[in-house]
Amino acid sequence: MKVLVIGPGGREHAIVRSLLSDPNVSEVHAAPGNAGIAAIVPTHEVNASDPAAVAALALKLESDLVVVGPEAPLAAGVSDAVRAAGIPVFGPSKEAAQLEASKAFAKTVMAEAQVPTAMAKVAINAAEAADALDAFGAPYVVKDDGLAAGKGVVVTEDRDEALAHAQSCFDVGGTVVIEEFLDGPEVSLFVLADGRTVVPLAPAQDFKRIFDGDEGPNTGGMGAYSPLEWAPAGLVQEVIDRVAQPTIDAMAHRGTPFTGVLYCGLALTSRGTRVIEFNARFGDPETQAVLARLKTPLGGVLMAAAKGQLDEIDELRWAPETAVAVVLASENYPDAPRTGDRIRGLKKANRLDGVHVLHAGTSSDADGNTISAGGRVLAVVGLGVDLEDARERAYAGIEEISLEGGQFRTDIAAKAARGEITVADTATQA
Numbered sequence: 335m336k337v338l339v340i341g342p343g344g345r346e347h348a349i350v351r352s353l354l355s356d357p358n359v360s361e362v363h364a365a366p367g368n369a370g371i372a373a374i375v376p377t378h379e380v381n382a383s384d385p386a387a388v389a390a391l392a393l394k395l396e397s398d399l400v401v402v403g404p405e406a407p408l409a410a411g412v413s414d415a416v417r418a419a420g421i422p423v424f425g426p427s428k429e430a431a432q433l434e435a436s437k438a439f440a441k442t443v444m445a446e447a448q449v450p451t452a453m454a455k456v457a458i459n460a461a462e463a464a465d466a467l468d469a470f471g472a473p474y475v476v477k478d479d480g481l482a483a484g485k486g487v488v489v490t491e492d493r494d495e496a497l498a499h500a501q502s503c504f505d506v507g508g509t510v511v512i513e514e515f516l517d518g519p520e521v522s523l524f525v526l527a528d529g530r531t532v533v534p535l536a537p538a539q540d541f542k543r544i545f546d547g548d549e550g551p552n553t554g555g556m557g558a559y560s561p562l563e564w565a566p567a568g569l570v571q572e573v574i575d576r577v578a579q580p581t582i583d584a585m586a587h588r589g590t591p592f593t594g595v596l597y598c599g600l601a602l603t604s605r606g607t608r609v610i611e612f613n614a615r616f617g618d619p620e621t622q623a624v625l626a627r628l629k630t631p632l633g634g635v636l637m638a639a640a641k642g643q644l645d646e647i648d649e650l651r652w653a654p655e656t657a658v659a660v661v662l663a664s665e666n667y668p669d670a671p672r673t674g675d676r677i678r679g680l681k682k683a684n685r686l687d688g689v690h691v692l693h694a695g696t697s698s699d700a701d702g703n704t705i706s707a708g709g710r711v712l713a714v715v716g717l718g719v720d721l722e723d724a725r726e727r728a729y730a731g732i733e734e735i736s737l738e739g740g741q742f743r744t745d746i747a748a749k750a751a752r753g754e755i756t757v758a759d760t761a762t763q764a
Contacts (some may be wrong), residue, residue: 335633336361338392340382340412341403342368344661344694344713345618348625349401349632350375351692356631363395369704370693370712382407385415392421399424399637402594408614409435413594422640426614429590433581434597434614437479437511443588444609447580451609452513452601463500466512467493473515476500477611479508487542487552489515516601516608519755521565522558522620523598525578526635529591531644532578533635534570536627536652537562538620539750544668546745553668554710557746558620559658559721560627564755569607573598577609593639604758619659622692622713626657655688658724659713660732660746664695664706665739671695671709672739679735680704688717688724689731706737721751 337353339346339362347370353359354374365388367377378395380387383406392400400416402408402425411428425431432439438456443449453470456479457463467474474496478486488499500510524535538560544550577598585592597613625632629651638647664671673695683691692715695708714735716727725747732742749755 335359335398335637336396337363337399337401337633338395338397339364339401339403340388340407342366342382343404343618344692344710345616345621346403347371347692347694348622349403349616351690352625352628352632356633358631359633363397365391368693368707369696369698370691372698383410383412385410385412388412389415389419389421392416393419397421399633399640401425401636403615405431405434405613405615408594422637424594424636424640426592426594427590430585430592430594431614433585433592433612437477437611438509440612441511443581443584447584449577449580449609450606452516454511454513456509456511457500458509459504460497460501463497463504463510463512467496470512470514475513475515477511477513478503479511489552516603516610518601518603519564519757520610521562521569521600521602522617523570523573523600524616524620524624525574525596525598526639526644527578527582527592527594527596528639528642528644529586529593530582530642532574532582532596533639533644533647533650534574534578535624535650536560537565537570538624539747540617540620541743541746544663544741544743546743551668553663555617555619555661556663556743557658557660557713558623559656559724559747559750560620560623561652561656562750563721564750564753564757566602566757569602572607573600576607581612593642602757618694618710619661619713622659622715623657626659626690626715626717627653627655629653653717655717655719656721656724657715657717658721658728658747659692659715660728660742661694661713662711662732662735662737662740662742664709664711664737665741667709667741673706673708675706675738677704677706677711677735677737683714683731683734686727686731686734688727690715691731691735711737711740721747725751
């Protein structure tokens with residue numbers, strides 16, 4: 335099987351790495367890729383959000399399967415163009431990708447499917463935003479309705495800050511979704527879907543804020559770990575029964591079947607499990623931690639999803655180890671990331687036992703040196719016998735890497751390792 339992976343980031347590097355270990359995958363290509371991906375598979379220059387260009391490349395390479403990683407190409411209809419070219423594709427159609435591209439659309443589908451989620455109101459101007467903020471009260475939760483690379487959410491006690499974020503969206507012709515605040519620990523669960531059948535991966539937890547202690551602005555994610563020893567028994571099955579399967583069924587009923595990854599962002603609240611958001615693709619950096627533990631060959635699973643055959647695969651197999659991923663970000667991320675700086679120590683980090691480095695925002699300069707090319711530069715993944723061991727390995731790896739102005743959180747998975755995460759008894763109730 336020849337597979338083409340579309341995207342430039344850390345999630346794509348993790349996918350490529352997993353595909354290369356699949357004995358049924360003979361060849362992997364990536365477009366556009368990054369410095370880390372280019373070191374292990376052929377890469378191709380292409381506009382990842384240009385449906386015709388991606389479909390043409392897939393045909394030229396005689397691809398058996400195309401995996402679309404990022405949200406923007408999905409929202410642009412890349413999957414539709416590839417399917418129209420007769421090539422199986424792992425990734426939802428443009429219509430189905432609205433589950434991520436529009437928070438308002440997602441809320442509508444959740445209501446149709448009776449999925450438990452936060453109460454919400456859509457606002458198109460400052461007056462409506464103010465009314466919604468006052469109705470829900472603090473902490474205030476304001477979300478850009480469209481794609482924002484994981485950074486379009488403001489959670490604050492400051493009403494003026496919440497209004498200002500809403501106004502910044504209105505100023506460019508956008509809308510916002512204002513929600514009630516959901517308490518309790520958060521969980522990320524990726525669910526593979528083929529339009530009818532759903533198959534869950536292992537749960538993970540990520541860290542959105544830029545600084546230790548969950549301080550500072552939201553980012554695309556500064557680290558993650560999996561599995562979650564503290565998660566309530568039966569959580570995954572509950573999410574399948576009450577969230578994922580009803581959503582996939584609702585999308586099929588609408589005539590827009592969903593094929594790909596349904597990312598379920600969840601809060602285990604005092605009133606039960608609630609959906610924070612849906613994404614229509616693998617999340618970053620949770621993917622780096624989750625796929626590090628997957629023992630079932632990935633290529634066959636993604637092909638089964640693309641062909642509507644997930645009901646025919648065996649139960650997924652997982653390594654017993656724990657995985658922790660720590661993100662190294664550029665100076666000034668997430669505001670105006672500094673780029674173009676040389677990254678040193680990558681080989682040393684990769685040589686450590688139980689450690690591997692997955693590139694995200696990287697490229698190569700004229701001398702062949704790896705340099706930073708984005709806000710989140712890379713993730714160091716540590717695999718260990720338990721959470722503390724995995725944390726030690728991941729941080730040992732990141733200490734080997736130097737990037738001028740680089741920043742990373744020092745507390746990824748620390749609370750879980752200390753046994754300090756608690757879940758209300760009602761967290762898995764309706």
